[in-house]
Amino acid sequence: MLARLAAFVLRRRKALLYGCLMVFVLSAAIGGTVIPKLSSGGYVDSGTESAKAAEVLEDKFRVGEPNLVLLATDRSGVDSPAAVRAGTELTDRLAREPGIAEAYSYWSTGRPEALRSENGERALVMARIEGDEDAVTDWMDAHADAYQGDVQGLQVQAGGAAKADEELSEQTTKDLAKAEMIVFPVLFVVLVLVFRSLVAALIPLALGLVTMVGVFLLLRVLIEFTDVSVFAMNTTTGLGLGLAVDYSLFIISRYREELRRGVATEQAIATSMRTAGRTVLFSAVTVAFALSGLLVFPFYFLRSFAYAGIPTALLAATAALTVLPALLMVLGPRIDKLRVGKRRPKPEGSGFWHRLAMTVMRHPVPIGTGIVVLLLALGAPFLNLTMSLADERTLPTSASSYQVGAVVRSEFTAQENQAAMVVMEDVGRDPAAAAPQITSYARALSGVDGVARVETSTGTFVGGDLAVPAGRASARFTAGDGVYLNVVPSDEAMSEQGRELVRDLRAVDQPFPARVAGPGAELEDSLDSLNAAIPWALCIVALSTFVLLFLLTGSVVLPVKALVLNTLSLSATFGVLVWGFQDGHLDGVVGDFTPTGSITWSVPMLLFCVAFGLSMDYEVFLLSRIKEEYDRTGDNVSAVARGLERTGSLVSAAALLIAIVFLGFVTSSVVFLKAIGLGLALAVLMDATLVRGALVPAFMRVAGRANWWSPGPLRAVHERFGLRESADPPAHPQGPGPANGSVPAGNGPATATLTNPTSSAAPTTRTTPTGTASHHGGTSSGD
Template identity: 55%
Template sequence: MLEKLAALVTVRRRLVLLVSLLFCVVAGGLGASVTTKLSSGGFDVPGAESTRAGEVLAQRFGSGEPNLVLLVRATDGVDRPDAVREGTELTRRLAAEPGVQEAVSYWTLGKDPSLRGANAESALVLAHLKGDEDEVGRSLDRIRPRYANGLPGMTVEFGGRAEVDRELGEQIQMDLMLAEALALPLTLLLLVLVFRGVIAALLPLALGVVAIIGTLAVLRLLAQFTDVSVFAMNLTTGLGLGLGIDYSLFVVSRYREELAAGVTVSEAIATSVRTAGRTVLYSAVTVALSLSALLLFPMYFLRSFAYAGIAVVAFAALAALVLLPALLAVLGTRVNTWSWKRRRTASAGRDPWSRLAAFVVRRPVPMATGAIAVLVLLGSPFLGVRLNLADERALPADAEAHRVASALLHDYPARETDPLLVVAADSGTPRSRAADIDAYARRLSALGHVSRVDGWTGSYVDGHLIAPPAASRERYAAGNGTWLSVVSSVDPYGDEGQQLVHDIRTAEAPFETSTAGTASAFRDTVDALTDRMPFCLLLIAVTTFVLLFLLTGSVVMPVKAIVLNLLSLTATFGALVWVFQEGHLRWLTGDFTVTGGIVATTPIMVFCLAFGLSMDYEVFLLSRIKEEYDATGDTAGSVVRGLGRTGGIVTAAAALVALVFLSFLTSGITYMKMLGLGLALAVVMDATLVRGVLLPAFMRLAGRFNWWAPAPLARLHRRIGLGEGA
């Protein structure tokens, strides 16, 4: 099939190039406006208790967790008469804005001391913007200019979830431009060095650009029907360039090798597509299936990475199998134009990778033991991992939302902007259930780490009513329901904050309740990730096993690949904890706020992406080793020769892909730095310790057992196996 495809593309090369050009024009026009259609949220779990409670609060009570916080500063103090007048008027105007369900402040809540800064020079206005993330964003864009310039004698700064999402969207666009401005020229320079020529070096960039353009068009279309995260843009750029480099290296290297052997251009293309093209096809399927595991998770933040990743893989593979052969057919031997040769070519078996493989197969046990010890040591910090959610601390420290959050942390000890919200939607009218509401509020206020409970019947501290119902009591009532605001004194992501969620959810209540708020959302997110992770691992393991079995006819090699990949990724996760959770190497990775944890979704993204990329190199290397073994029957020799023929290409590909992902470190968003560093480390670790040491050591120890399969599976492979040397 691949030979027929190569022949067709070679003959119709001009038509293929014309169709590809038209595709780029149409897809480029469609995808040009994609950023305006993407969202910066996607961390909530659809259908979870916290999500349902938040929806009930918004729809039935016209309230909810404050998603917009205005920090108002007055030089002469927030209690002077003109400041009180201006603050009250600001709150009234904000509450009347379209899209604002509710707005309260220090001045409208009877000078609530919890909403005044410690030095009395600042106070808070808390608002809830209604609608989904896109509607909230549009409301904020309309409201913000009217208040950003402040009031006479007062300044206004914006914070809260709505402002964080707005700033994340702006930051990601700036990050993309910076990363591309750095990655593209550096990548081209390294490609010129790797290919030892200019024309050949441009081919991987061409494939990467086509994959990126096609994926942006797909994301634009998907955004018409479902939510898509703006952070999928980063993956589109990084993975598009990375896979364009990988697949081009495999195909072009084989093509130039065939030309050097003296065959015709058509024969060189046919052989390259049949062999390296088969590797590309296997790799693409493996990477796509690894990324498809992200679709198992309910949060559209993770699902968006699957959308982008699968599209990128498909377009990169299609370009490598169709567009690249057409370009090679047009270029012919001119692919070596502006090229130079090495001054001295290492003799067969004397190149660095052959020597390394020979050294390892002579000493497999000590080499494997040493490599495993290094990986385990690097992975040990992961034992102390702590998780959290993405918030304003992911932004640069000088971002407005980050500055507001820092001020709240230092000047407002009670977490007024981050309460736990307890909803009793069908508890009966608050008036008829006043005694039950009172008793329940007292019970909640007596729980550990609760600063105060506010509700229809008043405010409570330590089990006692400290303030009678205020004029704003009706905000806690709607028809046959009520809700309570539980202000805590602890970090919602910490053990104490999570224990408080558990205590509230299990506390005896006179009516059915549900909880919303950051702490509750975090609990539901961790539960959703934990529940789906076994299925994610199972999907990746099964698909990897099947594909490698079809390639090699062995049941041992797939198991070996899965185990070594898991070991390598553990080391990567340990490095992420050491750098980002513990705060090391900020001078190298770019400054960021150390939160004492890492975003809960990051390890899953890194796992699925890195596993797929590592299998990319696994397929390429095993194809060559299997080709040598089928020809000679010598396991040790086939490992040495196979690694010698592929080691340089794998190393070059890994270095180039790592460079692309390291460009993510220029991002101002912490969890994008995590993703970039994690993927770069995983690729480098896989191409060095795993492929250079552990794989040859394992294969030397396993001997002929490497290619073993039970008789029924061996017969099955002879019938449907797809393996062929690359």
């Protein structure tokens, strides 16, 4: 198939390149409009108790948790006549704005102490912008500036979830542009060092741009049918650039290797497509399947990374298998123009990676054990992982929402903007008749540890006692046959204490069926939904990886080995992130951030799927070369050493390049983007060095011929459906018969002839574990 594709691309290369240029321009024009249309939410599962309670509050009571908080300051005191007049006018003005469902403040609610700072110089104005996340974003764009700075004689700062989302979206866009400005020049320099040619170094960057712009167009179409998070752009940039560079690196390296052998340009491209191109295609499918694990989560924030990542992997491979060979044919040997330095090819059976593999295989148990212990030690902090939803503390300290949140936490006695709302949708036709039961329930809730006060239709309760009798304002807690209670916490809702409070509130005996909403309830329910979906995601990733590697190798041992080693290296990455971000040890090292004692809940699962896919990417490159050598020689030790020798430098270069892309995220001012960038870079680098360079040779040396074992029925399956490099003959065979012959790809008996056009030695026949194989000496052609 790939040989036929190569032949078609080479015949139509000019038309293909012109067509690609036109599609690129069209995609840039249409896809360039996607960023303003992306959403900043997606963290709530609509099927949870808290989400359903929020719907009832919105539909029945026309209330909800406040998403806009104005911090008003008057140094003469918020109780001065001028401040009272200004605060009242500010509240009334905000309440009259279109799109504001409700607004109240310290001055409009009888001056409760909870809405005034301890020093008396600040007070809070709380409001709820109605509508979905996009409607809230539109309101903030149109009105937010009018409620900041000097307003009605008060110094006002905006905060709350609405302001945090607005600033998060703006900061992400700025950080993405900044990362690209840093990453592209650094990538180009490293590519020049890898390829030793300015022309060759430009090609991967060009393919990266083609891939990213293509995904922008797909996302622009997709948002017409579903919500897509703004953070999908980071995936598009990181994966698109990284995979395009990786795939280009492997194909171009193989192409240049063929040219050095004296092969004609067209034949060199055909061979590169049939070998390295096959592995690129297989790798892209592996990455896509790994990212598909994110689709099972009931949060469009996480699904958005799959929406962007899956087409990114497939488009990067498509560009590498179509645009790249067309460019190579046009350039021909000129790909090595503008050379920068020279590198002497090393004789076969030598070099750093070959020596490393042989050293490891001479002492597989102590070396393998030492690295496993190291990875386990690095992963130990992961056992103390604490997850939380993202809030304004993920933003830089200069953000308005961050500053408002910090003041509310330090200077106010209660978390007014993080109240839990307990909804009793049906208390009977006459809520007044249920007043005794409602009062008893409110008393019980107010006595729960961590509750500052409870407000409802029968009054305000503190510590189990009635603090303020019901008044005119109490009527808002009743609608038809329903009643709700506003439970103001004394502790941070977005924390373990906040989750525990929600569990305690739900455990209180209910006189009528009740549901709990609010930030703490959202956190509790989101983590429950996440934990419920994780097994399914892991099964998708593990099963798809196992099947794909089995089809490649014909072994059931090697896929299991890959799953175990990748999980081990990822656990080490997670441990470093917990130590660095949750515990705060990397504060100041990767930029300033505020440690919260937790990690944003989406980071671990996102890292697992993306990093696992990239790890399998390198596993495919290595195993395809090792399997080729093993099928050719039947010598396990030699196959591992030769496979690592031929892929070690390429895999390490590819890992370095993609790590540079992800390290660009570390420059972001958003904490969880820093964590994602550093985590992916660490995972890729550890996988390409410790795992591929040491653990894989150690394991394969100990396992020996068992590496290639599979049960009889599965051997038959692989014989029928397994992937074989020889399935596609060369576009222009040299001499009689196929240029590369065929090799057995299973564990059952098979006879194969493997010829090498660069060798004149007569074929020899030898017995291998896969059967009888005839072969020449010389170098292999897999990649």
